[in-house]
Amino acid sequence: MNRTLGVCYYPEHWPETQWASDAARMVAAGLTWVRIGEFAWQRIEPAPGTFDWDWLDRAVAVLGDAGLKVVMGTPTATPPRWLVDQMPDMIAVDAQGRPRKFGSRRHYDFSYLPYRDACRRIARLMGERYGRNPHVAAWQIDNEYDCHDTCLSYSDAARAGFQDWLAQKYQSTDALNRAWGNVFWSMDYDSFDQIDLPNLTVTEPNPSHVLDFRRYSSDQVVAFNRVQVDVLRDLTDTPLIHNYMGRTLTFDHYAVGADLDIASWDSYPIGFLSDRIEGTEAEKQAFLRQGHPDNQAFHHDLYRAVGKGRLWVMEQQPGPVNWAPYNPAPLPGMVRLWSWEAFAHGAEAVCYFRWRQAPFAQEQMHAGLLRPDDAEAPGLAEARQVADELAQLPDVSAGTAPVALVFDYESAWAWDAQPQGADFEMFRLAFAAYRGLRKLGLSIDILPPDCADLSAYKLVLAPGLLTLSDNLRDALARFTGVALIGPRTDVKTPDLTIPNPMGPNLPGTDVTVTLTESIPPSDAIALEGGGAFRHWFEALDGTATVHHRTADGRPAIMGGDHLRYLAGWPSDETFVDILRTTCAEVGVATQDMPGGLRLRETPEATFAFNYGADPVDWNGQTIPAAGVAWVKR
Amino acid sequence: MNRTLGVCYYPEHWPETQWASDAARMVAAGLTWVRIGEFAWQRIEPAPGTFDWDWLDRAVAVLGDAGLKVVMGTPTATPPRWLVDQMPDMIAVDAQGRPRKFGSRRHYDFSYLPYRDACRRIARLMGERYGRNPHVAAWQIDNEYDCHDTCLSYSDAARAGFQDWLAQKYQSTDALNRAWGNVFWSMDYDSFDQIDLPNLTVTEPNPSHVLDFRRYSSDQVVAFNRVQVDVLRDLTDTPLIHNYMGRTLTFDHYAVGADLDIASWDSYPIGFLSDRIEGTEAEKQAFLRQGHPDNQAFHHDLYRAVGKGRLWVMEQQPGPVNWAPYNPAPLPGMVRLWSWEAFAHGAEAVCYFRWRQAPFAQEQMHAGLLRPDDAEAPGLAEARQVADELAQLPDVSAGTAPVALVFDYESAWAWDAQPQGADFEMFRLAFAAYRGLRKLGLSIDILPPDCADLSAYKLVLAPGLLTLSDNLRDALARFTGVALIGPRTDVKTPDLTIPNPMGPNLPGTDVTVTLTESIPPSDAIALEGGGAFRHWFEALDGTATVHHRTADGRPAIMGGDHLRYLAGWPSDETFVDILRTTCAEVGVATQDMPGGLRLRETPEATFAFNYGADPVDWNGQTIPAAGVAWVKR
Amino acid sequence: MNRTLGVCYYPEHWPETQWASDAARMVAAGLTWVRIGEFAWQRIEPAPGTFDWDWLDRAVAVLGDAGLKVVMGTPTATPPRWLVDQMPDMIAVDAQGRPRKFGSRRHYDFSYLPYRDACRRIARLMGERYGRNPHVAAWQIDNEYDCHDTCLSYSDAARAGFQDWLAQKYQSTDALNRAWGNVFWSMDYDSFDQIDLPNLTVTEPNPSHVLDFRRYSSDQVVAFNRVQVDVLRDLTDTPLIHNYMGRTLTFDHYAVGADLDIASWDSYPIGFLSDRIEGTEAEKQAFLRQGHPDNQAFHHDLYRAVGKGRLWVMEQQPGPVNWAPYNPAPLPGMVRLWSWEAFAHGAEAVCYFRWRQAPFAQEQMHAGLLRPDDAEAPGLAEARQVADELAQLPDVSAGTAPVALVFDYESAWAWDAQPQGADFEMFRLAFAAYRGLRKLGLSIDILPPDCADLSAYKLVLAPGLLTLSDNLRDALARFTGVALIGPRTDVKTPDLTIPNPMGPNLPGTDVTVTLTESIPPSDAIALEGGGAFRHWFEALDGTATVHHRTADGRPAIMGGDHLRYLAGWPSDETFVDILRTTCAEVGVATQDMPGGLRLRETPEATFAFNYGADPVDWNGQTIPAAGVAWVKR
Numbered sequence A, B, C: 001m002n003r004t005l006g007v008c009y010y011p012e013h014w015p016e017t018q019w020a021s022d023a024a025r026m027v028a029a030g031l032t033w034v035r036i037g038e039f040a041w042q043r044i045e046p047a048p049g050t051f052d053w054d055w056l057d058r059a060v061a062v063l064g065d066a067g068l069k070v071v072m073g074t075p076t077a078t079p080p081r082w083l084v085d086q087m088p089d090m091i092a093v094d095a096q097g098r099p100r101k102f103g104s105r106r107h108y109d110f111s112y113l114p115y116r117d118a119c120r121r122i123a124r125l126m127g128e129r130y131g132r133n134p135h136v137a138a139w140q141i142d143n144e145y146d147c148h149d150t151c152l153s154y155s156d157a158a159r160a161g162f163q164d165w166l167a168q169k170y171q172s173t174d175a176l177n178r179a180w181g182n183v184f185w186s187m188d189y190d191s192f193d194q195i196d197l198p199n200l201t202v203t204e205p206n207p208s209h210v211l212d213f214r215r216y217s218s219d220q221v222v223a224f225n226r227v228q229v230d231v232l233r234d235l236t237d238t239p240l241i242h243n244y245m246g247r248t249l250t251f252d253h254y255a256v257g258a259d260l261d262i263a264s265w266d267s268y269p270i271g272f273l274s275d276r277i278e279g280t281e282a283e284k285q286a287f288l289r290q291g292h293p294d295n296q297a298f299h300h301d302l303y304r305a306v307g308k309g310r311l312w313v314m315e316q317q318p319g320p321v322n323w324a325p326y327n328p329a330p331l332p333g334m335v336r337l338w339s340w341e342a343f344a345h346g347a348e349a350v351c352y353f354r355w356r357q358a359p360f361a362q363e364q365m366h367a368g369l370l371r372p373d374d375a376e377a378p379g380l381a382e383a384r385q386v387a388d389e390l391a392q393l394p395d396v397s398a399g400t401a402p403v404a405l406v407f408d409y410e411s412a413w414a415w416d417a418q419p420q421g422a423d424f425e426m427f428r429l430a431f432a433a434y435r436g437l438r439k440l441g442l443s444i445d446i447l448p449p450d451c452a453d454l455s456a457y458k459l460v461l462a463p464g465l466l467t468l469s470d471n472l473r474d475a476l477a478r479f480t481g482v483a484l485i486g487p488r489t490d491v492k493t494p495d496l497t498i499p500n501p502m503g504p505n506l507p508g509t510d511v512t513v514t515l516t517e518s519i520p521p522s523d524a525i526a527l528e529g530g531g532a533f534r535h536w537f538e539a540l541d542g543t544a545t546v547h548h549r550t551a552d553g554r555p556a557i558m559g560g561d562h563l564r565y566l567a568g569w570p571s572d573e574t575f576v577d578i579l580r581t582t583c584a585e586v587g588v589a590t591q592d593m594p595g596g597l598r599l600r601e602t603p604e605a606t607f608a609f610n611y612g613a614d615p616v617d618w619n620g621q622t623i624p625a626a627g628v629a630w631v632k633r
């Protein structure tokens, strides 16, 4: 695998006279890729049916002639004002019923079919023009689906689409009423036309109603994306990519990824630490200028699965951003560290966002590799250093980790539909499990919920899953390592109701969850020998062996030699303890990571990353703050 | 009084084949009552004018034949979808102006008259069919008025109704303008049609405007309930009941209760602790799995007054619920304790909610006495124990307490209309007084604001009342115990303006509130000899005796031998101290309650309840955590 | 200057029989001014075109004959209901798109031109009737512009007005697109009709779009005010005044003030401390009953600039108010202290709000000088004391302070449009600078951003300015003291984009801000020798001298002998340290103020105010809590 660097560029933002020197400086910095086009619809088609391709032709030529490979973006995340005037109902509607106005970006409704047609048309025209252009070596479709909460819309178009989707799924309202249990509060429907979107109800809507709406909404993203995939497939042989965001769970990325060739994501470690990632105040303070030490790794591993092994970072934070609650500058060295962590997790390319800081509009306070006045910003030297290091070092491949975590989007929606705890989200539990593994120095593979083969792994975690798929249940039946299943896994039907017999349904393992409780942050359930469950606890019954107990004698881990059910949500420390013990049992070596140190094993080398603000000793060497080290295996 | 147990049951949720065994198991568990029907409108009338009574006939027969008494609920809290289609304007509108959609329950506007007609019709049909059925021994009308904030609606129907109500009350806009003081900001109206609902104004609306809207809204609940009372009175001789919620203050429960035979309420001690009851973090932690030790007692005493002496618990929490921010399981023993506390406060019946946990829809995570798979849940054994104990123990009656607390709904609305402190609600003050009394081991009667006779009591508290009714003022004039009146009592007119001469108007007692101040939580006013007023302080003037002073010498309690005005809102500790002293003066014995211990005296026995998580010694015995003890008097 | 006292009075609230005695008591209390009329539109014009002037004629006569001077208010802050019925679109719309209903006050849209006509008409009629009345000695136009967030409206009228305003400013959408950088996300407009108001966009709107909307909205306030100024100028020779609120930044007060003769403001020290003024919890606790010790001074200095030297306090808090989160009573003496602080800062008149507490409507819990029952409230004795003292003491004049702070409204809008930190507002930085100066015992002049002459000052602060005006830059070029410019000053263009070359552009001083970062409250940047920057830091480059460094060696203060750029937002303590050092350098004497002591120097005397709750020693005397002292200079 030939690891490469790249950068996001917007030729339409700069005088054409500057393009050639920009391209030359990119090449001189060691960059391979330049991403363009994604927000340029209005400049390509300034009026309905009036096209101005010339400038884009010239931009591709200038960049390509300088030796750069172009990633061409379809501009469908920013429909021009004239298109909104043509089809005002393309605008999405928020959960409060308010249309979301033009004036920024992503102002379209995934359910509105005429806009899909408009996207097909512009994608086709771009594909026809650049699909075989020798400089265009990859395509990005749209930009950051669901960013700014744009997946869910409560519009008339969404309601009509949802009603059709339900009619196709259930065929009769009788079947739907039974599946959802609408008898509960006289909520039965006589016709699909009566079914509204599940917002603004008097009290909570039926969770089965919500879950189906979430499935429907995810399907619209998949369908929206597929429209452009379908049209571009015939027009280019280069890979098709989407750039996902961090902690975005409202659509099934595996399903979108199935239609694409590469999964890329936009990695903003410092912004994400402050606006979306778990962490104590102490952690947020300790990693303020570095980002959470496990967040980048988690998303690399997740999107490597979404990309069926092919991963890029399409946007890498190069300095302070503009959109987080506070926007401090990275610790010197972090741009290099983040880049190397991506490569160590299998990324083929890391593109910095953006080449030169824009002097205007919403992101004018977002740093680039260059300052707005064209001088070098601090990130550029670090990018150049990475380019040099890449040239000097042998390739690494992603390999297979000893440990796997099953991660499922639909389960996240089920949690949202029925959280039971005020601040419960499935991501929190899954990320807690992931953090526990990383604190033990482990490398992890993330698996989709329908994976059919676990034989490569010694330890598998399956926390928070709505159900176990047939594939996964079969794989678990054959599994020879230890699978730690739960908590809150396979205790519901796909309709989000309670099965009878009650779950989980673990092959050859008699464990039943008989009662669940959610626990406020001020309380916990102590475990025998120390440690505690927080947030969530399930009373277990059955004939399986009890491996671990609560301090008052109730089952905490219960099951057989291979399949075990975890009855609660361990505290961070307890998660580490449970995982350390289980790893020892299955022969996976662990090391307790001090502070911000994290490891990543590849077949060729072990990488060490110091996210801490102080030096740390590891493997006989001292790694400075924000430092990266590697040793051949 | 024959104390009984019961359970809430939804035959329409379960296969008919299961009904007989359910009934037999209820009887075997010692249950007397089974409540059905309340959410079944759509199953009774699946299409407009098309009725399916057969299943309900059979359900009543099966349950009745097993020996159970049926409480029949009218299903008007869950109008079916087809009815909403017939009359879309029946939907209520929230304070932000958004219609509150179908898809859960209570999606009706109390002001919308055609819906009242529809309720009259379904209640009449049910009354005609079951009013004389020998198995049907009581009726519940609707379910949990105002639950999910459904009393106040800002719809067109509400505006039109409010305008009519104002026209009837004031007869002329001139009178209204004068009563409200609309001259203040040129707010005078020329016609009743101009008067809008008091939401979404630029800054606060006129508090007199708000208070009248609150009175109007309460009147609609009374009128709505009366429609069904009127129709059922002729069709049945069994008692008519409504099941009120906890800390629900938006309508006048006394006025609704005046039309009914029994007041019942839905007691969810753990849910209420976390979502609506005062308490320090330490208390919320200490009583996480028990509920606040005074909340159940308060509502029992309140609803005993609302029921003119007749009290039920229609829904008793039997395990974890689904709707609170966090939903932990009760400490073992609490289901029994809660049941006994209800009986000790005069309840005739305690019905658990619900028989079997529903496997679907909004409340699928709400425990029942049975699990969804039909096995016994932990609550059932405790219910069975209570049934056994009831059979073995003599009856107790409610009796009359030595201490009374006047509690008024209209005053709560006046506080809402003009809080003066960011988090002020009248309930907080009344409940603080109640807690103080309970901490001294006292039993309390709650009295309505128009009570005319206080002669049974030695101590009467009247905190936070908008005005003193003529009845109450006369009773106070004759009172021979000590009445502790205030703070914030009788200092306004019924129009929520300031009277001249200024209040309070205490018979034979010269005290005037000359200036009031609200105080942030960070501050307090120290009292002579220790203790403090928090939140609220009133400067008092007059010739009456000063019984207690602030540390800087201002009156803290002022009045005569019998009527005394309390100038501030005492801290919890200070409230206990003031009440202890006053009780000593009037010859009411007190005991300082350790931790979660609480007492309830009845003419026949004294009950002790240990809400604490540790055993406590009392009266020569050790009461375990969640334990109940009683001694004959 | 003849310093005077006054009071706000509403004859329409009281029986006419009471007017004469009220007037006599006002005169007896030493009051000169009585403000009337401001909310009386409905009583003047009870129906369209039907006028009732008689009562107002008599009120003016009674008050004037008693020896009082009348301030006549135009009643345009409270349009009557019938006018709203005539022009329903006069109602403003909030940022959520909801019309803001009638039922309180300020329910008009500044953009709605027919309402301006209605205001012109009522102002003309009042001017014709009272403009030459010998008792009417001043006019107040409207009341508290922007109070209750009423400057910004998102109505159709505002959108249409904004589009016209943009068309006039930019002449072509091309020019606008370029100025705003609309190319960024394909946000270009083809026609001004396409440009919506910048609310409810999917993610943040273009900050240049927001800033222009803020400018437009401010212009509407100026235009609205000018309509009444224009009509009254011809009809009266007495001064025209508006009464501004505290910490109101949404319109350019300098621009409104340019059309008026006197700037007055409404000073509510205790209410403002709790609802709008910076302060640690400890400060809010320490000054709960006094108000922030720097807030009144800041606004006096600001509005003295807005009034081009002429300052009044139109409403002075006399006791507890009704509208803050909590409303405690002032410490005895504070009413006198606040009055004297106003006079020491150059106020010509201080009017108390209000004469007698209203017994009805929204402000019935707002104290007056009299109680609702006509007895004296505590504030009256203090007012009388001030009147006596004024009579005995010689006049003071405002003079010129040694130190100046440049304060700009447009810069505040730029911060709002692009805060970069979750809780950043320009006022916070400016007030931090002001507090630092006050803690050193200094008197301060506030200057508008276009001031052209700094020669009177030894130290000038210019924090947080969007740009430096040409006037100010020229004045700085000639400045012989030390100007501490920044942070965040002159680093943007007037369009709120980044200039090239990058700013600031300081005459003869090579400093460039190369990168900025915002910092959460949990972090800080340490300075060499102690102290820290909080919230905001700018990396500086250039050839100018580094006067002060961060602990890790980056420039903290950089520039020449006279013009220096401050690279960050100093902590409160650090601000004091930096200012103390700089004052020493320029020969301005400072004294560290203990606790709540503050000074104000006038040419004639030095005043000392003790905002603390304990006595403090100063200049050989002990000033009691809430005490005022003065020494002749």
Ligand SMILES: [Zn+2]
Pocket: A144, A266, A315
């Ligand atoms: Zn992006």
Ligand SMILES: [Zn+2]
Pocket: B144, B266, B315
């Ligand atoms: Zn209920």
Ligand SMILES: [Zn+2]
Pocket: C144, C266, C315
């Ligand atoms: Zn005012």
